[in-house]
Amino acid sequence: MESATTAVCDFINKVPFYVKASVGAVVAGITIIVVHRKLKTKKRDIPRDAIILHQPWYGPYQMVPFALKVETYLRIMKIPYKLDVSDEKGPKGKYPWIEYNDQVIPDSSFIIKFVNKTFNVDLDKGLNPEQLAVAHGFRKMLEENTYWAIIMNRWYFESTAFKKVGLPWILSPLIPYFKRSLLNTTYNHGIGRHSHDEINEIMKEDLNAVSKFLGKKRFLLGDKPCQADCAVFGQLVQCYWHSFGNISEKTLKGGNVYALTVALDRWVYNGSRKVLAFMGFPGFVEYFARRMVKKATWAHGIGRHTQEEVYGIMREDIGNLSNFLEFPNLCLYCERMKETFWPDWDDCITHGGTREATS
Numbered sequence: 001m002e003s004a005t006t007a008v009c010d011f012i013n014k015v016p017f018y019v020k021a022s023v024g025a026v027v028a029g030i031t032i033i034v035v036h037r038k039l040k041t042k043k044r045d046i047p048r049d050a051i052i053l054h055q056p057w058y059g060p061y062q063m064v065p066f067a068l069k070v071e072t073y074l075r076i077m078k079i080p081y082k083l084d085v086s087d088e089k090g091p092k093g094k095y096p097w098i099e100y101n102d103q104v105i106p107d108s109s110f111i112i113k114f115v116n117k118t119f120n121v122d123l124d125k126g127l128n129p130e131q132l133a134v135a136h137g138f139r140k141m142l143e144e145n146t147y148w149a150i151i152m153n154r155w156y157f158e159s160t161a162f163k164k165v166g167l168p169w170i171l172s173p174l175i176p177y178f179k180r181s182l183l184n185t186t187y188n189h190g191i192g193r194h195s196h197d198e199i200n201e202i203m204k205e206d207l208n209a210v211s212k213f214l215g216k217k218r219f220l221l222g223d224k225p226c227q228a229d230c231a232v233f234g235q236l237v238q239c240y241w242h243s244f245g246n247i248s249e250k251t252l253k254g255g256n257v258y259a260l261t262v263a264l265d266r267w268v269y270n271g272s273r274k275v276l277a278f279m280g281f282p283g284f285v286e287y288f289a290r291r292m293v294k295k296a297t298w299a300h301g302i303g304r305h306t307q308e309e310v311y312g313i314m315r316e317d318i319g320n321l322s323n324f325l326e327f328p329n330l331c332l333y334c335e336r337m338k339e340t341f342w343p344d345w346d347d348c349i350t351h352g353g354t355r356e357a358t359s
């Protein structure tokens with residue numbers, strides 16, 4: 001017995017320090033998550049006759065497109081709701097899910113059907129079968145295909161999002177496990193079998209299809225929004241506001257990022273003195289002009305890259321621009337949906353967690 005204990009101790013002593021530290025961090029991380037969940041899922045009072053919309057967190061980013069879709073629908077239809085961000089998973093193990101009196105309904109599309117039936121509403125009333133079929137096709141494409149490309153770009157090919165959601169450093173050793181699990185899921189879906197370039201190609205083609213179909217219309221099917229607009233908005237927001245400068249954002253914004261790279265190049269890296277002199281400003285203004293542009297582009301994200309990286313982005317954008325000139329209409333669409341149905345977007349999402357949105 002004693003020799004077995006000695007052998008175990010010897011073995012532990014031989015294990016390199018970084019392995020011990022990683023195992024310790026993983027165990028500590030799992031313990032923190034379990035305790036955190038237990039504390040959060042204590043019994044709540046559920047108000048009667050209001051929808052309780054469950055999603056994992058709220059702000060400063062809304063990274064759950066399916067929850068954004070449901071919330072947007074509830075706002076458009078003026079249905080009373082309350083958010084629950086206690087991170088409690090629903091019966092199908094995904095977000096969003098809702099509670100309404102004694103009923104529990106998971107899955108965004110089933111939730112919308114339930115809302116329509118319970119409150120006797122339907123945003124798609126009056127649409128003809130052909131329009132409904134097209135809307136269904138676009139929704140499914142974005143939710144079952146594009147979504148996975150966005151997720152891979154955000155969580156698998158890049159790691160910035162982990163910082164943005166405030167993952168404590170002690171949990172960072174879990175990132176490779178999370179990535180492996182995501183790869184397994186997406187491998188089973190199919191998209192995870194493709195290379196990064198191929199996945200981006202898939203995403204570009206999807207965005208291009210939505211962009212071409214949307215054209216100059218205000219919403220997917222015309223002047224009025226339909227149910228699918230909530231889904232389209234949910235997914236596009238992920239590229240437009242919540243991709244932290246990664247390839248999903250670059251693909252959607254194309255021309256915008258290009259304009260910013262040109263501004264950076266002109267004002268920060270090259271030629272600012274010449275441009276200012278041409279405009280009649282004295283030389284010392286250059287310092288302030290550079291700082292101003294750097295600050296503005298820092299907030300956007302692109303100003304955080306090195307000169308070399310910015311030139312790389314510029315070259316890529318020039319290539320993309322020739323094929324995807326229409327994408328600015330998708331950016332305007334995001335802005336329009338936000339202005340129309342989310343006038344309190346900044347309070348709710350950007351400064352999220354500080355207030356409860358109710359209709």
Ligand SMILES: N[C@@H](CCC(=O)N[C@@H](CS)C(=O)NCC(=O)O)C(=O)O
Nearest residue numbers: 064065066093094095096107108109
């Ligand atoms: N078909 C579902 C998809 C929901 C979904 O994929 N939700 C993701 C977040 S965007 C989720 O909960 N993932 C957690 C998991 O798979 O464990 C719906 O429309 O609600």
